[in-house]
């Protein structure tokens with residue numbers, strides 16, 4: 001008889017966002033009551049990665065952390081920042097490099113800066129053999145090309161907050177990647193294509209995440225946080 005050990009994990013929650021400043025204990029408690037046993041707190045820059053690690057220490061074996069530089073902040077990248085990240089990634093509760101990747105939708109950092117910071121973080125992931133928590137928006141081709149160039153050296157990869165189409169799913173699956181699905185799918189305006197596409201994700205490749213406080217499922221009828229998603 002096979003006894004299946006299942007855990008319900010929110011693989012991406014931005015608990016370091018300012019909207020959670022006052023009620024992190026309550027948020028974690030409510031998540032647990034709802035059956036979410038573990039949460040991976042997203043690190044998007046040095047400060048937020050540090051805070052994510054602090055939460056993982058405070059809520060041991062409930063909260064885990066990622067440490068990385070979001071493409072929005074890619075202009076901050078430097079060799080000393082890379083060293084700081086490497087150090088953080090040695091922490092026992094840091095489970096992935098990231099959030100890192102490319103965002104050519106908003107271009108808060110230039111494309112060159114984003115590519116440089118992304119490639120450097122993949123190099124760190126290869127050196128440390130850590131999984132990678134990936135962000136991509138309007139940059140699918142470059143994103144795939146960069147990952148392809150070093151896929152065999154990388155370990156587990158998850159494309160977080162996937163909002164693309166069937167062709168993009170195929171590109172990710174061929175590269176043996178996991179695909180993170182958020183409340184975007186519950187959006188009656190822009191989630192329709194994802195509702196169709198998600199059927200093409202192999203069931204053992206799907207991961208679930210809230211990306212909280214962003215992307216609150218619209219069909220819950222609760223007023224969402226007015227801020228750009230990460």
Ligand SMILES: [Zn+2]
Pocket residue numbers: 099134135136160161229230
């Ligand atoms: Zn993201």
